[in-house]
Amino acid sequence: MTAAAPTPAPTAPAPVVHPPLPVPQALAYMGAAVMLALSQGLGQGFVSANIPQIAGDLGITTTQASWLMAAYMIPRASLPLLLIKIRTQYGLRRFAEVGIIAYVAVALASVWMQDFRSAVVLQALSGAAAAPLSTLAFMYMLEPLSQQWKMRLGLPAAMAVMMSGPTLARVVSPALIGDGGLGGIHLTALGMAMVSLMLVFRLPLRPVPHMKVIQSLDFLSFLLIGFGFAGLTIGFVLGPIHNWTDAPWVGALLAASVASLAVAVAVELNREAPLLDIRWLVSPAMLHLTATLFLFRLILSEQSAGAPRMFLTLGVPPSQMTGLFAIIVGASLLGGLACVAWMRPNRVAVLHLIALLLIAGGALMDAQATIDTRPEQMIVSQALIGFAGMLFLPPAMMAGLVSALARGPQYLLSFVIVFISTQSLGGVLGSGLFTTFINNRQAAHYAVLTEQIAVGDAPTMQAIAARAAGLAAQVPDAASRSAQAAAQIAQEATAQASVMAYNDAYLLTALIALGAALALVLHMLRDRLALRMSPQAEPDVTP
Template identity: 60%
Template sequence: MEPAPAAVEPAAAPARPPHEPMSLPRSLAYIGASLLIGLTQGMAQGFVSTNIPQIAGDLGATVTQASWLMAAFMAPRAAMPLLLIKIRAQYGLRRFAEVAILIYAAVAVLSFAILDLRSALLVQFCSGMASAPLSTLAFLYMLEPLPPAWKMRLGLPLVLATSLVGPMLARVVSPALMGDQGWNGLHLMTLGMAGVALGLVYLLPLKSPPRVKAIAVLDLVSWVLIAVGFGGLTVAFVMGAIYWWTEVAWLGWIMALSVVTLTLAVVIELHRKAPLLDIRWLVSPAMLHLTITLLIFRLVLSEQSSGAPRMFQVLGIMQGQLVGLFAVISAATMLGGLALVPVMKPERVPLFHMIALLLIAAGAWMDSHSTIDTIPAQMMVSQAMIGFAGALFMAPAMMQGLLSALARGPNYILSFIVIFVSTQSLGGAAGSGLFSTFINHRQALHLQILREELSATSPQLGQAIAQRAATLAGQIGDPALRKAQALAQIATDASNQAYVMAYNDAYRLTGLVAIAALCALILHLWRDWLVGRLPVLRHPFSRKLDPSETRP
């Protein structure tokens, strides 16, 4: 569910024509097109991640094999925005929009040709590439009708909240769409939304700045290296917890290849006169601070995508029973974006981040008291707080990075996009993988402890078996079979209890990380306040030496 920030460039590009006011109906049409395109992109990703078990059944594959569909969709998206900016600048904004949405609609039609896992993997890879421009188009259509004063204040929070809501809404509508049609129901929904978006793009053209020759040969070389590196890391993070990190050698080789290709890209960019990315600026203290902030938030927000849904899946709760929970999360996320509109200013960014961290810490702490009897309704408040916090964080963080990039010139927007895309796309995949890894490790530990407590000689185990067997007396006549069935039920309950305890550990860890990030933010703000109040600290080496103090 990561948005591509590339589209904000038109708000600052000096070659863009001045803003011309639109009529209210036409402005609403552009905003509606933005919302639809953003939801189309987000729901396409959510349809796959939400329904992996059902899709595996339709394809005759295992859940592990079907998980490659998610990796195939996410891998090409990590680096696509870098190339899309260059393509848009060289070939024109209007042509870019029309071709991009046409390709996405064509891929949506191609989805009906899926016959097996191999064809599904190919289509998902193409779908990941084709959907990458949609988040860009969502930004462009949101910013097109707005006057400059409202592009950051209204456009940015609204379109980012929409991008975050897409995967959540996919969980809301998926149970009704799957029905008896299986995966084809999802394809029909995707195709329908793509068709409407296609019509809107042709009916509502975007204004294009003058075209410039933007693509150089070394740009393509660097982009290929970055795409291989980001794609390899995405695959490793998505599949690492499934195959387990140390069990298969190819995970290590993929990560090693990613490190090599990214290193080569950095070397090439450092020796170019007109680089695709300004590596020196990217590793400056200010940008490193922003990168760490974005990454930490992306990691802690993985609790919502990898925590509650998977815990309820372990407890046997079906997707249809989670519709209400994710409807509430979707509403809270949109409210988080709208809450920023009247108050968002650059100087208030730290305050928004502090509030978001407090909400995430409080929500994670509330979730950490889950039991095997917890139902989705009991987590609505905590998950709504986390959804609200995600929207409250995203737009101010992006605004801060864009203003920092624009202060140095429009060309630095590309470099900022690398930070935003890598932290959101790779950070999301890494957060999910690390969350699942932690859960698996803690579940094994808790299960071992529970098994030791329920040893064969334990009187509690004998009493539990007798009680379970008594409840099964009306269903199973054989005493030996009743005892075996009771023992199997107790083992299942112990496994579920171990999983819930592991998820509680993960929720607590998420809360602790949020609190630690909040403390670090407060210390950083205090340091900045001291530097502003004490000139000596601001310029510790500015005092000139007296000539008598110098040595010959």
């Protein structure tokens, strides 16, 4: 005897269609959207780009400082579960005002961050307070536009600014840090938060109908899903650092996270008004979209976890990488403009194919790196990847929004959760997998190199003798010269093994992108053949 299917969630109020605002007001609202998006993006980027500096400022290890990144990302991935329902029940204006006040309060408290425990708490609060800013940035960008321009202009513009924030943080961080520690970064974040506060109160969002949508079981589902997301985030941030198997608690946490998510799915499937429509989320169309977003986020980890860390391994300071990251930001903005010009519902597959080919080309170029490679030599390849990222995400989000709204406004929540979760969790999981692959390949390459430079080997002895001769003027003692020369060769072997490992990761990224592009081409050909083979409707000749 089969159980009756649960009734769908209460229908959300029909969306209110506001007329477009005059051009001066429209520009003001779009400027507010840019400020909100940059405040959120820079806040996230300041943490991820300055882990070593934060560790030194707090007097902790970089492993401990990595907990700050995990603490920030946990609420960013899980809190949107409730934010949209809170916004629907209590109204846009109250949602915007409370959210921005909380963000300013946390930014103000961060100025006095002095120890590790307070830093973890403040980063968790920062992630929670930054979560509404992503939604507010979208709403302020879409608010003044007519319906036909919301998807075509508003969506790519909001995505371009939001996705550029973390990279822009790497451009401005060296100048803000200087010799004065992290005080400049905290004050900059506070100043941008206060400007955002002024803009939210000066430019209120137009009201929409309220509806009571929050139920008591929503909190149980939220806690279960939030714990699952938190465990996955912590596991994939700290797992590569602890080499996975060296810390048994990582595996136990991941298992508990999967179990928590499974219980959440069981609860949601048996609710009359679920927080998430699980049946719709596991439909073929949504599974395809989710897999596409997740795969693309994994591929883009090459840019966030690849080149910056490789250059740090090679001893390149952050101040010498600002030009590269500035060009990546510019390329991302150009990708957003390209979406404004070319994005249409019937061009999504073509734009995705172009993006995958550009990523594959950029990754193949990066795979030729050597220990002498510097940021200037990766400008073209990284610009291609940055441009491709913005050529991919807005069309994917547009396709998902159209699919969700076609089924009804209540499905919008489920899609937003899919999108935010795949981007937040996909970024964390992608970085963790990328780092794990590099660590394993580096160990393998280093083992081979050390066999080749074994002490007693004739070429190795000649290399040590040549290095020692070059150190004769600085080191008078012969034994010390030989020891120092051998240490230099071993250090160069470590750097060489690291670069070879990154080249393997770049090559793997290119192969994944090419494989995805091939699958997309086959999918497009199948759709075209199906369209040609479908019976044509007879023309209506009735007078």
